[in-house]
Each structure stands twice: as C-alpha cells, then as structure tokens.
Amino acid sequence: MPHHATTPGPYDVWAPAAGSVGLVSGGREYSMERLSGPSAGWWHAPEFTGGDGVGYAYLVDGEGPFPDPRSRRQPEGVHGPSAGFDAGAHEWRDAGWTGRGLRGSLIYELHLGTFTPEGTLDAAAGKLDYLVELGVDFVELLPVNAFNGTHNWGYDGVLWYAVHEQYGGPAAYQRFVDAAHAAGLGVIQDVVYNHLGPSGNYLPKFGPYLKSGPGNTWGDSVNLDGPDSDEVRRYILDNAAMWLREYHVDGLRLDAVHALRDERAVHILEDLAIVADGIEADTGVPRTLIAESDLNNPRLIYPRQDNGYGLAGQWSDDFHHVVHVNLTGETVGYYADFESLAALAKVLRHGFFHDGSYSSFRARHHGRPIRQDLAHPSALVVCNQNHDQIGNRAAGDRLSASLSYGRLALAAVLTMTSPFTPMLFMGEEFGASTPWQFFTSHPEEWLGKATAEGRLKEFERMGWDPALVPNPQDPETFLRSKLKWEEAGEGDHARLLALYRALAVLRRTTPELTDGGFDATEVDFNEDERWLELVRGGVRVVCNFGSDELSTDVDGVLLLATDPAVSLQDRTLNLPGEAAAVVRTA
Numbered sequence: 001m002p003h004h005a006t007t008p009g010p011y012d013v014w015a016p017a018a019g020s021v022g023l024v025s026g027g028r029e030y031s032m033e034r035l036s037g038p039s040a041g042w043w044h045a046p047e048f049t050g051g052d053g054v055g056y057a058y059l060v061d062g063e064g065p066f067p068d069p070r071s072r073r074q075p076e077g078v079h080g081p082s083a084g085f086d087a088g089a090h091e092w093r094d095a096g097w098t099g100r101g102l103r104g105s106l107i108y109e110l111h112l113g114t115f116t117p118e119g120t121l122d123a124a125a126g127k128l129d130y131l132v133e134l135g136v137d138f139v140e141l142l143p144v145n146a147f148n149g150t151h152n153w154g155y156d157g158v159l160w161y162a163v164h165e166q167y168g169g170p171a172a173y174q175r176f177v178d179a180a181h182a183a184g185l186g187v188i189q190d191v192v193y194n195h196l197g198p199s200g201n202y203l204p205k206f207g208p209y210l211k212s213g214p215g216n217t218w219g220d221s222v223n224l225d226g227p228d229s230d231e232v233r234r235y236i237l238d239n240a241a242m243w244l245r246e247y248h249v250d251g252l253r254l255d256a257v258h259a260l261r262d263e264r265a266v267h268i269l270e271d272l273a274i275v276a277d278g279i280e281a282d283t284g285v286p287r288t289l290i291a292e293s294d295l296n297n298p299r300l301i302y303p304r305q306d307n308g309y310g311l312a313g314q315w316s317d318d319f320h321h322v323v324h325v326n327l328t329g330e331t332v333g334y335y336a337d338f339e340s341l342a343a344l345a346k347v348l349r350h351g352f353f354h355d356g357s358y359s360s361f362r363a364r365h366h367g368r369p370i371r372q373d374l375a376h377p378s379a380l381v382v383c384n385q386n387h388d389q390i391g392n393r394a395a396g397d398r399l400s401a402s403l404s405y406g407r408l409a410l411a412a413v414l415t416m417t418s419p420f421t422p423m424l425f426m427g428e429e430f431g432a433s434t435p436w437q438f439f440t441s442h443p444e445e446w447l448g449k450a451t452a453e454g455r456l457k458e459f460e461r462m463g464w465d466p467a468l469v470p471n472p473q474d475p476e477t478f479l480r481s482k483l484k485w486e487e488a489g490e491g492d493h494a495r496l497l498a499l500y501r502a503l504a505v506l507r508r509t510t511p512e513l514t515d516g517g518f519d520a521t522e523v524d525f526n527e528d529e530r531w532l533e534l535v536r537g538g539v540r541v542v543c544n545f546g547s548d549e550l551s552t553d554v555d556g557v558l559l560l561a562t563d564p565a566v567s568l569q570d571r572t573l574n575l576p577g578e579a580a581a582v583v584r585t586a
Contacts, residue, residue, distance in 0.1 A: 395468040563575070
C-alpha cells in the first residue's frame with residue numbers, strides 16, 4: 001500500500017482536484033499550498049499552528065467552511081468546525097496490559113447511549129467491574145464516530161476519526177480504554193468503512209472518497225479501487241491504525257464487509273489485517289480484526305499465506321438463526337431454512353449451515369465449507385442476540401419478550417458451550433425487559449421522515465406488521481431502549497444472570513469447551529423428542545427443547561444445570577422440559 005513521503009501533518013488535507021484550499025480559524029483565513037511529488041494532492045498551511053481545542057475548518061475552491069476529514073473532535077457537531085486534540089496529553093497507565101486473543105474469550109457488545117442512564121464513556125467505565133464479575137474478556141462498543149444529532153446507533157457516522165461528543169469525546173475514550181485494561185478487559189471498536197451517513201458527509205467536497213455506479217444498501221460505495229483510491233484506502237488504514245495504536249484498542253469489528261466493493265488484487269480487508277499484524281508485532285499486544293459478514297466465505301479467516309485475508313474472526317449469522325428458530329419457532333424471511341435440530345447440529349459441527357447449500361431467502365446456493373486445517377472454531381463469533389438481530393425486528397423485541405426462563409437458559413447454554421467465540425448483547429445476561437429499537441435524531445425534518453418511511457419498507461419482506469414499528473425519530477424510542485439495571489437483581493432476571501456467570505466460569509475452567517478444533521465436536525439429536533447433545537472431549541452438553549421430561553444415560557459428574565429439577569442419579573440424567581445440563585463424562 002503506497003505511503004506518503006512523510007506522514008501528513010495534523011492540519012494537512014487531501015483535496016486532489018481543488019484549485020484552491022484555505023484554512024479558517026479564529027476569524028482568519030490561512031492560505032494553503034499544494035504539495036508535490038509523492039504527497040501530490042495534499043495541501044499544507046505553513047502559518048497555522050493550531051493546538052488543543054483550537055477550532056478550524058477548510059474552504060475548498062471558495063466553498064465551505066467544512067470540517068477536517070480527519071478531525072479528532074467536533075464540539076459543535078458534524079456541521080461545525082473541527083477542533084485540535086492533543087492525543088499525547090493522556091498519560092497511559094496500561095503498560096502492563098498484555099492483551100488477549102479470541103480463543104477462550106467472551107465478548108460483550110454494548111451501545112454507549114443506552115448502556116447506562118447517562119449514556120457516556122465515563123458512565124460505561126463505571127460498569128466495568130460488573131462485566132468482570134460476569135466473566136467478560138472483551139467489551140465491544142458500537143460505533144462511536146461523529147454523526148449528526150445527539151443519539152443514533154452509530155452507523156450513520158460521517159467523520160470516522162472523531163469520537164462523538166455526547167459520549168464524552170476523544171479524551172473520555174482514552175480514559176475508558178485505560179480503565180478497561182486496568183480491569184483486565186480488552187476493547188473492540190466497531191468501525192464502519194463501507195458507507196457514510198446521510199447528514200454531514202462533506203468528504204466528496206474534498207476528493208473522490210465515494211464512487212459512482214452500483215452502490216450498496218446505504219448509498220454510494222466507498223472508492224476502494226477507482227482512480228485516486230490509494231489515498232481513500234490510506235484514509236481507512238490510517239483510521240484503523242489510530243484506534244489500534246493511538247487509542248490502544250485491542251481489536252476492530254468491521255461492519256458489513258460484503259459492502260466493501262473492492263476489485264483490487266489485494267483486498268482492503270487484507271490490507272487492514274496487515275496493518276493490525278504490524279501493530280501487534282510492534283507492541284507485543286494482540287490486535288484482533290473481526291468481520292461482520294453473512295457471505296459464509298471462510299477465506300476471510302484463512303491465513304494470508306493460504307490465499308485468505310488473515311482476519312482473526314468473523315460473525316456467523318447461521319448460529320444465531322438456527323438457535324433463534326429452534327427456540328421461537330419463527331420461520332419467516334431469512335429464518336426459513338433453519339427449522340430443525342438437524343440444522344443446529346450441522347452449525348455446531350461445521351460452523352456454517354449454508355456451506356454451498358440452497359438458501360431459500362436468497363433463492364440461490366450460498367456459502368462454502370470451512371477447511372478445518374485452515375481455521376479454528378473460535379474464529380467464528382456467535383450470539384443468540386445482537387444489536388442487529390434485535391434492533392432490526394419490527395418492535396426491537398428481545399428474546400426475553402416472548403420466551404420463558406427455560407428457553408432463555410437454553411439459548412445461554414448453546415451460546416456459551418458452543419465451540420465458537422460467544423458474544424452477548426448488553427442486558428441479554430439478565431433477560432432485560434427493555435426493547436432495543438432503531439432510533440435516530442436527525443435534525444433535518446426531511447431526513448427524519450425519509451428514515452421512518454424507509455424503515456417501514458425494510459420490513460415488508462419479513463412479513464412483520466408495520467403498525468409495530470416505532471418512529472425512529474421519536475425520543476421515546478431511544479429512551480425505551482435504555483437498560484433498566486435494577487432488573488439484574490430481581491427474580492428470573494437474577495437467576496439468568498447467575499447462570500451466565502456460571503457458564504463463563506465453566507468456559508474458563510474447562511479447556512475442552514474452547515481448545516479443540518472442528519473435529520473435536522460431536523452432536524447427537526432427536527428431532528421428534530426435541531433433544532440435542534453436544535460433546536466436546538470429556539464434556540457433554542444435553543439440551544431438552546421439548547416440554548416432556550428427558551432421561552438419558554450418563555457416566556460422569558454434573559457440572560451445571562439450568563433448572564434445580566435436573567438430577568443425575570445412578571448414571572441417569574433427568575431433565576425437565578426446557579432445560580439443559582453440562583456433564584463431565586468419566
């Protein structure tokens with residue numbers, strides 16, 4: 001990947017087609033000069049020194065002023081001027097942090113705005129001890145980059161280098177990472193490199209960051225392979241390096257990689273993996289890249305020397321779908337192919353359900369098998385709920401809105417004892433009653449209206465009732481989605497939380513659950529009697545999905561039961577309906 005002859009200065013800006021560029025700050029305009037040679041297309045303001053908190057913006061061919069594409073702070077929002085930020089002012093205290101990898105880890109996904117009543121990084125830092133007690137290894141933050149408005153999921157970001165001010169800005173982000181490391185937790189940051197939000201996207205004013213032609217679900221594609229795409233790719237790679245190096249982040253979750261349209265011989269994902277591996281080599285701390293992908297293409301996680309992209313992990317939607325269907329019975333839309341314990345068994349054994357099989361939702365064959373010699377099961381990040389699968393439902397309803405404690409416990413056991421890397425979505429561990437709905441705060445009336453209307457159209461294919469869809473612009477939609485932490489200590493909420501904590505301890509102390517490859521997993525099931533058994537080495541997980549009591553022969557010791565009525569007597573394991581048990585076999 002080409003580099004500049006020298007690293008761009010903090011106030012240099014790339015505007016390759018501009019005839020003139022000026023920097024404005026404090027009521028004064030500073031002239032900028034066009035650089036040449038390897039830095040051609042860049043502009044430099046020799047007289048501007050800037051500084052921490054100093055506001056500035058750019059005029060491009062007399063138009064503007066526009067915020068800096070690489071802005072670290074936007075105190076007045078994405079339409080206002082940028083502000084200098086001295087990242088070196090923070091005294092890091094994590095020199096002893098050695099990091100961790102995916103294998104054997106537990107990820108906890110959270111949205112800062114709804115995780116706590118305050119909705120800030122500092123408030124989230126106050127809950128880190130709770131996460132440690134839960135048994136979490138990584139905290140995964142939904143996108144924090146600057147977007148228009150006060151609250152949002154984060155996927156409408158337009159300034160990828162700036163931390164959203166309502167969350168506390170970049171200084172609070174540094175404090176959060178430092179606090180997480182002090183607590184023994186890694187931080188994974190969700191980043192969105194496949195599209196830009198609809199409001200405040202001034203990048204096209206500076207250069208060809210986007211390209212015409214076929215776009216993706218969210219609009220124009222990012223220019224990864226067209227003319228002048230070298231610097232667009234550098235914009236992305238430098239951003240990834242910022243999180244991993246300057247903010248000490250342990251990993252990145254890469255949003256919707258199928259929308260990264262890139263026909264180059266070296267895909268942008270491979271370039272990102274090279275950046276992460278280089279920083280890992282420099283620092284000695286693991287740097288983990290995880291792709292969100294529903295392509296079922298294991299090449300993402302194959303080593304680069306085997307013609308893979310070299311990412312550490314990828315999401316497996318098939319696991320979510322097959323668990324969801326077997327617990328809820330819901331089979332509309334993309335759930336249609338997963339209505340059997342046989343499908344669940346296939347996913348547990350092989351990682352993907354669609355591995356070249358016919359997908360009725362797509363009306364075509366989909367995916368390919370995972371080569372066991374090139375990937376470990378821990379490279380697949382799995383969940384029974386996440387922000388997408390909850391938030392993209394019509395009412396944003398969690399499993400807890402419709403399932404009994406027993407079925408929530410089955411979901412927990414399947415996720416936490418699977419051979420993969422489990423991820424929990426905030427509140428799942430105590431069966432939160434609050435929904436997690438799609439919410440926005442677009443100040444522009446037209447954009448708010450268009451977003452609400454577009455939301456309704458999205459659900460037509462899934463057959464969901466549009467009357468259930470809340471208005472994303474209504475502030476109550478956001479407020480309804482905030483966790484009610486008092487629930488964690490009440491009734492079945494507390495009971496489920498205790499189960500998740502016990503499962504986390506079990507994973508950490510039982511190597512068979514995390515170490516073996518795909519070939520270390522055996523699964524047996526009975527479709528009619530609705531039971532499934534997962535065997536990993538000397539550990540046997542028995543799940544009773546039916547309502548009738550189940551008895552099975554077991555020679556071993558009971559390690560964990562989801563229901564007090566579970567018993568192991570005279571080598572006979574008895575499970576009531578909707579219950580699970582984990583046994584160490586003799």
